[in-house]
Amino acid sequence: QKSDPKWDAWLQKSQLGPYQKNENWDEVIANAKKEGEVVVYSSTGTMLKVAEDFGKFYPDIKVKAYDLGSEKTIEKVVREHQAGVYAADVVYSGGTEQMVFDLLPNHRIVNYVPSYLTDKIPAAHREPLLTHVIEAYGVFYNSETYPQPPIKTLWELTEPQWKGRFSMKSPAGSLTTLMMLASIVEHSDEMQKAYEQHYGKKLELSSGVENAGYEFLHRLIGNDIVISDNSSKIATAVGLRGQAKPPMAFSVIHYLTKNQSDNYANAVPYDLTPSALFSYPTYVAVAGQAPHSNAAKLFVAFLMGSKDLNGSSELKAPFRSGKSLELLQGMAAFYQVGTFSPRTDVPPPPYSEMWPKARKLTASPEFVRDNIAKISDFWMAETSR
Amino acid sequence: MSEITLRNITKSYGSHLALPSLDLDIPKGSFVTLLGPSGCGKTTTLRVIAGLEQATTGEVVLGGKTVYSSGTGVFVPPERRGLGFIFQSYALWPNMKVDRNITLALSEAKQPKQVIEDRLTEALAKVQLTGLADRYPSELSGGQQQRVAVARLIAARNSILLMDEPLSNLDAKLRTEMRTELKRMHRELQATTVYVTHDQVEALTMSDIVVVMKDGVIQQQGSPYEIYHNPANLFVAEFIGDPRINLFEGILSMNGSDRILRFEDSTIPVPARLQCGDGPVTFAIRPENITIVERQGPFSLPAEVDIVQPTGSQTIISLSVKGQRVTVLIPRFETSLSRKNIWIEFPADQLTFFDKAGNRVPLQQPVLGASHAA
Amino acid sequence: MSEITLRNITKSYGSHLALPSLDLDIPKGSFVTLLGPSGCGKTTTLRVIAGLEQATTGEVVLGGKTVYSSGTGVFVPPERRGLGFIFQSYALWPNMKVDRNITLALSEAKQPKQVIEDRLTEALAKVQLTGLADRYPSELSGGQQQRVAVARLIAARNSILLMDEPLSNLDAKLRTEMRTELKRMHRELQATTVYVTHDQVEALTMSDIVVVMKDGVIQQQGSPYEIYHNPANLFVAEFIGDPRINLFEGILSMNGSDRILRFEDSTIPVPARLQCGDGPVTFAIRPENITIVERQGPFSLPAEVDIVQPTGSQTIISLSVKGQRVTVLIPRFETSLSRKNIWIEFPADQLTFFDKAGNRVPLQQPVLGASHAA
Amino acid sequence: MTSSAAPVQTPSRVPSVRAVVGHLWHSFTQPERLLGILLAIVLAGLVLVPLFELIRETLTVQPYDRAYLPKAQPGEFTWFHYERVFAGRLSWAIFYKPFFNSLITAFTATIICLAFGAGFAWLIVRTNIPFRNFLHTLVMIPYMLPSWVMALAWITFFKNDRIGGASGAFAYFFGVQPPDWIAYGPIPIIICLSLHYYVYAYLSVSSSITSVDSQLEEAGAMAGLSRLKQFLWITAPLLLPAIGSAVVMTFIRVVGSFGTPAVLGMPVRYYVLPTQIYAAMGTRNAGDGFLLALVLVVLACLFIFINQRLIGVRKSFVTLSGKGFRSKEIDLGAWRWPLFILIMLLMTAAVAFPLVLLVLQSLIKTAGNYSLGNLTLHYWIGGGGEGVDQLQAALVDNGNIIDATWNSLKLAFLTAMTTGIFGFLIGYVVVRTRGSLTSRTLEMVAFLPYIFPALAFGAIYIGMFARPFGPIPALYGTFALLVLICSVKTLPFTSRTGIAALLQIDKSLEEAARVQGIGWFRRMIRIIVPIAAGGLLSGMLLSFISIMRELSLIILLVTPSTNVLAGVIYNYQNQDMPQLVGVATVLLVAIVIAVNLVVRAVSTKTRVGAV
Ligand SMILES: Nc1ncnc2c1ncn2[C@@H]1O[C@H](COP(=O)(O)OP(=O)(O)OP(=O)(O)O)[C@@H](O)[C@H]1O
Ligand SMILES: Nc1ncnc2c1ncn2[C@@H]1O[C@H](COP(=O)(O)OP(=O)(O)OP(=O)(O)O)[C@@H](O)[C@H]1O
Numbered sequence A: 001q002k003s004d005p006k007w008d009a010w011l012q013k014s015q016l017g018p019y020q021k022n023e024n025w026d027e028v029i030a031n032a033k034k035e036g037e038v039v040v041y042s043s044t045g046t047m048l049k050v051a052e053d054f055g056k057f058y059p060d061i062k063v064k065a066y067d068l069g070s071e072k073t074i075e076k077v078v079r080e081h082q083a084g085v086y087a088a089d090v091v092y093s094g095g096t097e098q099m100v101f102d103l104l105p106n107h108r109i110v111n112y113v114p115s116y117l118t119d120k121i122p123a124a125h126r127e128p129l130l131t132h133v134i135e136a137y138g139v140f141y142n143s144e145t146y147p148q149p150p151i152k153t154l155w156e157l158t159e160p161q162w163k164g165r166f167s168m169k170s171p172a173g174s175l176t177t178l179m180m181l182a183s184i185v186e187h188s189d190e191m192q193k194a195y196e197q198h199y200g201k202k203l204e205l206s207s208g209v210e211n212a213g214y215e216f217l218h219r220l221i222g223n224d225i226v227i228s229d230n231s232s233k234i235a236t237a238v239g240l241r242g243q244a245k246p247p248m249a250f251s252v253i254h255y256l257t258k259n260q261s262d263n264y265a266n267a268v269p270y271d272l273t274p275s276a277l278f279s280y281p282t283y284v285a286v287a288g289q290a291p292h293s294n295a296a297k298l299f300v301a302f303l304m305g306s307k308d309l310n311g312s313s314e315l316k317a318p319f320r321s322g323k324s325l326e327l328l329q330g331m332a333a334f335y336q337v338g339t340f341s342p343r344t345d346v347p348p349p350p351y352s353e354m355w356p357k358a359r360k361l362t363a364s365p366e367f368v369r370d371n372i373a374k375i376s377d378f379w380m381a382e383t384s385r
Numbered sequence B, C: 001m002s003e004i005t006l007r008n009i010t011k012s013y014g015s016h017l018a019l020p021s022l023d024l025d026i027p028k029g030s031f032v033t034l035l036g037p038s039g040c041g042k043t044t045t046l047r048v049i050a051g052l053e054q055a056t057t058g059e060v061v062l063g064g065k066t067v068y069s070s071g072t073g074v075f076v077p078p079e080r081r082g083l084g085f086i087f088q089s090y091a092l093w094p095n096m097k098v099d100r101n102i103t104l105a106l107s108e109a110k111q112p113k114q115v116i117e118d119r120l121t122e123a124l125a126k127v128q129l130t131g132l133a134d135r136y137p138s139e140l141s142g143g144q145q146q147r148v149a150v151a152r153l154i155a156a157r158n159s160i161l162l163m164d165e166p167l168s169n170l171d172a173k174l175r176t177e178m179r180t181e182l183k184r185m186h187r188e189l190q191a192t193t194v195y196v197t198h199d200q201v202e203a204l205t206m207s208d209i210v211v212v213m214k215d216g217v218i219q220q221q222g223s224p225y226e227i228y229h230n231p232a233n234l235f236v237a238e239f240i241g242d243p244r245i246n247l248f249e250g251i252l253s254m255n256g257s258d259r260i261l262r263f264e265d266s267t268i269p270v271p272a273r274l275q276c277g278d279g280p281v282t283f284a285i286r287p288e289n290i291t292i293v294e295r296q297g298p299f300s301l302p303a304e305v306d307i308v309q310p311t312g313s314q315t316i317i318s319l320s321v322k323g324q325r326v327t328v329l330i331p332r333f334e335t336s337l338s339r340k341n342i343w344i345e346f347p348a349d350q351l352t353f354f355d356k357a358g359n360r361v362p363l364q365q366p367v368l369g370a371s372h373a374a
Numbered sequence D: 001m002t003s004s005a006a007p008v009q010t011p012s013r014v015p016s017v018r019a020v021v022g023h024l025w026h027s028f029t030q031p032e033r034l035l036g037i038l039l040a041i042v043l044a045g046l047v048l049v050p051l052f053e054l055i056r057e058t059l060t061v062q063p064y065d066r067a068y069l070p071k072a073q074p075g076e077f078t079w080f081h082y083e084r085v086f087a088g089r090l091s092w093a094i095f096y097k098p099f100f101n102s103l104i105t106a107f108t109a110t111i112i113c114l115a116f117g118a119g120f121a122w123l124i125v126r127t128n129i130p131f132r133n134f135l136h137t138l139v140m141i142p143y144m145l146p147s148w149v150m151a152l153a154w155i156t157f158f159k160n161d162r163i164g165g166a167s168g169a170f171a172y173f174f175g176v177q178p179p180d181w182i183a184y185g186p187i188p189i190i191i192c193l194s195l196h197y198y199v200y201a202y203l204s205v206s207s208s209i210t211s212v213d214s215q216l217e218e219a220g221a222m223a224g225l226s227r228l229k230q231f232l233w234i235t236a237p238l239l240l241p242a243i244g245s246a247v248v249m250t251f252i253r254v255v256g257s258f259g260t261p262a263v264l265g266m267p268v269r270y271y272v273l274p275t276q277i278y279a280a281m282g283t284r285n286a287g288d289g290f291l292l293a294l295v296l297v298v299l300a301c302l303f304i305f306i307n308q309r310l311i312g313v314r315k316s317f318v319t320l321s322g323k324g325f326r327s328k329e330i331d332l333g334a335w336r337w338p339l340f341i342l343i344m345l346l347m348t349a350a351v352a353f354p355l356v357l358l359v360l361q362s363l364i365k366t367a368g369n370y371s372l373g374n375l376t377l378h379y380w381i382g383g384g385g386e387g388v389d390q391l392q393a394a395l396v397d398n399g400n401i402i403d404a405t406w407n408s409l410k411l412a413f414l415t416a417m418t419t420g421i422f423g424f425l426i427g428y429v430v431v432r433t434r435g436s437l438t439s440r441t442l443e444m445v446a447f448l449p450y451i452f453p454a455l456a457f458g459a460i461y462i463g464m465f466a467r468p469f470g471p472i473p474a475l476y477g478t479f480a481l482l483v484l485i486c487s488v489k490t491l492p493f494t495s496r497t498g499i500a501a502l503l504q505i506d507k508s509l510e511e512a513a514r515v516q517g518i519g520w521f522r523r524m525i526r527i528i529v530p531i532a533a534g535g536l537l538s539g540m541l542l543s544f545i546s547i548m549r550e551l552s553l554i555i556l557l558v559t560p561s562t563n564v565l566a567g568v569i570y571n572y573q574n575q576d577m578p579q580l581v582g583v584a585t586v587l588l589v590a591i592v593i594a595v596n597l598v599v600r601a602v603s604t605k606t607r608v609g610a611v
């Protein structure tokens, strides 16, 4: 990247990037109050709740949180910057390919990790960009109809008995779903191993198919996959009680919470080979040339949870109040199964005992960068056949 | 046999009673003209016959078939009455060219192509619009548009024709020609025709029967001669004839064995057969029947010339006779009458008398055309 | 001083040349009537004067001010020309009641309320629509609608009035009254008026100047008397006069010192002052100038009665004279002419002659009205 | 000036110069010309700039393209997207197949829409069908419901076990699973779209039909045409501008609609162009997305072009001359009640069913359980109770919904006004300069925003209005910009209905005012606008309704304090709170119906339009 004096000046002034020092939080808070507001572009509506919580701690700082969805968050930042408008302070979104390989190098955002968190977050989750939460897609089945997981390996989903009985959200238009596919493809050797282990024979690739990951997608689609536009409906379709032949699905695992709220019977077959979980990060960053950089830092820190939070903190539902809120801060609104903090010192939320132990597949940023377009094309070509 | 019968038709628009009660019998093949002042209900009558308007009450019989009856609820829609209609406002279809406007009904009736073409050519020729078949109505002048409306009727050849002021926007020459054309069509098709016009010449020259209406009520119904010479009442007398008939107030009295009419200071002899008692009376004389003389006679009245209006073959002269306005029509083109000393005379046999109610006073034995021989 | 001047105006609609080249001068305060067959460009001329249509080329001067010139590109839009206009199609605003239709321009010009009300009442009274102010145009009869258009003009009181067949849908009586009304308005406002009509009576009685057009070209321009008695050419002669003038082909020759006109087998004496050589000639005589006689005279022609059409004060008689159709107008109401043995005579001083090009052959000293004295 | 200073020896040149100046001046003094120029400039800025931006992006390397074009720098010129979409290995999947699917659904739906819309319009405006006023409001409600509601209702009713979950009502009642082709794919898509979008045809035709002189139909009756033929041969051709507009609007909207095909098509992988556009934009593959959108733009231009051809230049559609206008009610006779019942049945399917579903959704504690005990009014009036989400404020004290409603109302109202004025002006210029190049281009350009991908449109406006531009201050972040973009986007509604309405008004009506010295502005206010009001109002109503529901267009431009109702619904949907989605949607529908009723009451009172 060419050096850009204006950018550099801003970084220096805001003490970000190479100029980041060990923050003096009193100073940051005082400056943030002077700035008076913080503008957050976010891909999730939960941010509105965080904004509310933030207000309880810092009533002098007004939070303007936009819930835009991931592609609009990115679009808005890019367009504003192209037009020379610097309105955003914090950018919150998934989408590795865009966040890491477009916004970051183009100075639309800058990575900011509060200094006190550096050693509490694994490097993969703070470089090149700070992960706020890790979310995951999981395979869902109906535990009422099937007391035991009906399948042992992902490959069974390509068998005739699941024909027309497996659904997932369309990856077209959903960056996170695409990330899940990317993790399957990236770990194709594990996919292959799982196949050979289960069937005891060598996997034969169809013509024109590159590897076991793609082969799996190819067969899955060929098995009359049901594509839906809405994750919540998928969770309902699988988990509703009283079904004779419920389908299975890929679903965002935070819909497991519906088991409590709506009395569904969703379950994840954690022992599935190669894995039943596909995790992906959601990033938070300070926007390039943010007008309220101190407030932005404060907000990012708030999002990540307080300093005092640790593995033995006692947290009680509802988390967005009292002591729990004081500890969790910005994490409180996210604190439920399916959204996990990358901090090693945050206790897992309720009903997620299995999470730390379970096998998870994740796509690496570099792989995503180089392959995501290809995967998307592959999907499109296969589903339109 | 009567082809069109209206029985006790009434029609109201909201609170406005356009036709209070109308009875009309139109014999098959006849040419009937509706005459009357603007707004008297002529168009409404035509529309009721055509079925475009449903009468409020009454019955309409066309060719022996009841097509509307408020009593039994029968209503035959206009498209199945098989009539020809020329609208006062033309009602040309703006989106169709002239040819299509004329032939639509024919092609709807699945006439062979050749017939349609022939009729189009013929109709266009008759209304002298040959060559304009390819224009849209909006590209025509007012009179041309009206002629398209006429051509539409000509091409369709229905057996009952209703025409609402079909020639109002045409010049005299064309109008005379079209009149002849319509009359010929009437004869050829033996079509029963109801014709609305405000042009008396048209009414008097074309019609078998003239119906004079006022405020939706028929005032008189008869041949042109009857209407013109024996108007049933003051309204008809005043309405028919252009320039208007002259009306005077006089007093009938006996002068020895002769009856006389006193008018201002003069006396005028009157026919003895007049069936009416002495006393005040309204009498009328048509402008063409007043004679202008240059010498005072026994029954002449002194007059002063006011305005002289030549209309071509005739000249309308407005005179002032003892303060009263009198119109005289002379059969010459005249731009001025220079002489001051003129007198007028009322030929006694040209006078028509009306009683107080405005109805004509009949003569004992009606005099027929005899006095009009040249 | 001329109030309206059209110089070398041409107007084409696409490829159709509606006005090939028009020059017209209208003196201030005069009443000019445009006459001509349907489609000859009367409406177009009015629209060019009003500025509703832009002439293709030429110049329009109103009251000394150039309002349009194709040369300099001057164009004063119609709303700033201050004219009154009655449209052939009325152009009533369907969304407004009658009163609003009449007073809109006044209230837009911020006239005081009282003035507006007075003018409305007056205008309605003049067109005899008092009481209908509260109707929508769609609730009026055709004639009533037309009268609203007239009332709109009356209420506005402009100094230049353009009227396009304003009375075409009115009956004779009303029309006569309205004619008087318009004429009075013309006098009171000293308004320069251009009037389009197809009614010759209207044209001849109301106008100071009559302009006869054909295919967009002015054929003759003159007083009603001139137009009627000295038509410039065959077209004007035929167009003016109802029923139509009679035309015959004859041969002029000398009979000793007298000039005679040979027509069929007969000879007719002609005025000696005729400025035209011997040979074939077209001559014309108006129907009212033909005399019907019951005895054969020296210059009479035997005739046969074809059709008798009484028009009220007159009767149109179609005769056949040696195979030729002749129309005669007699000043009486006549339903039939029973006698067979009749003859007609052409008074020599009533003949008009036309040369081969159709232009009138003048007399050496024009005869002025003298012979028309009663 | 030159004339006085001009030397005598060049008389031939002087007039020619003056003539040129004069002609120029003259064309400026003609209101329609002047307006035409002004509008052209404004629209060029507001519409063509975004269009060029779209085209430019399809021709340059986008960040996403790095995977395919590793060596290229973003921003470089490339034909890559064109090859990929139209000729590449994937072109069948990306473009051709969805495109044909789109064409099939759109054509069929348009035809059905037209039949319904025009038929209803004729019945309700012209005949004596019972309860006309009521029907008039009723038949517009399907459009007031968000389009996904209809699709949702369909799924709820005809769902089979393919997508699992609770069984559909059909399966529940009849015990058989409906086949896939009834539950998903083109047929339900076509039906749902038709039931939603016939309103365009209805509004457009019904306002035009009022100004068709009954005498023209009567003349048809005299020519022996049956009622149906009168309609087909006379009325319908006279309505051609209105029908043409309806077809263009309906087709383009249907071909570009995303929600319904997404819900009903995806389970059987029936893709259409908009789902592809959405997919491309969602993966930030802007090049492909915009290119596909451009296909729609071209399609729209084609349609308008055909439409202009059909309407022609010479043909006249003037039905409101200044003479003898009559409007007569047609007696349906014995058909009165059967037709009424037919409409009511259709409306029950299209209105009552989805509406009941929505209301139910707002009342139910946990999804899928329709027992009485599971109903609550909590989400409307508060009060809590067992099993409800106490953290979600009820409507009455939900500042979120109430503020957003107010914002939406304000935005929709201002937009309807602005777009109404501009649509009228465009209609006026287009009609008065008919046949000229100005007219044709203006008509086309005014329609383009209709098919721009809403999100991209908003994004491009950020760039255009972030900084002051000439006399215009920086509008980004202001409410004015929202109004502006919404107005531009809905301009097609009013300009199309405006054109159709103005084509029916005879020029002489304006001329009559003109010769009386009434200036241009007053003429418009007093005569043209009132007569054209029916058409204009229906266009404005369409704008109003669609802006009440609009989100993607403005989402990039709104500030949190100007959240709109659709945004709230979107948030609740994201957060999976179906009750509040139901509450907000029912509120939206109620408002739109109320506004519609008010507009209708006011317009009949002031006797807008011809009759
Ligand atoms: N818009 C137009 N396009 C093409 N031709 C036209 C148009 N308007 C008028 N014309 C033609 O121009 C000629 C003159 O028309 P204009 O309306 O002036 O006639 P007019 O003298 O008023 O006739 P009328 O007495 O029938 O009203 C006619 O032949 C007509 O067909
Ligand atoms: N739709 C309507 N609503 C109310 N009144 C009407 C309607 N149509 C006609 N009228 C009234 O009914 C009366 C008769 O109208 P009609 O059209 O039959 O008159 P007309 O004799 O044809 O007159 P004209 O010679 O002026 O055309 C008129 O007074 C008219 O105002």
Ligand SMILES: [Mg+2]
Binding pocket: B042, B043, B044, B088, B164, C141, C142, C143
């Ligand atoms: Mg009438």
Ligand SMILES: [Mg+2]
Binding pocket: B141, B142, B143, C042, C043, C044, C088, C164
């Ligand atoms: Mg004309």
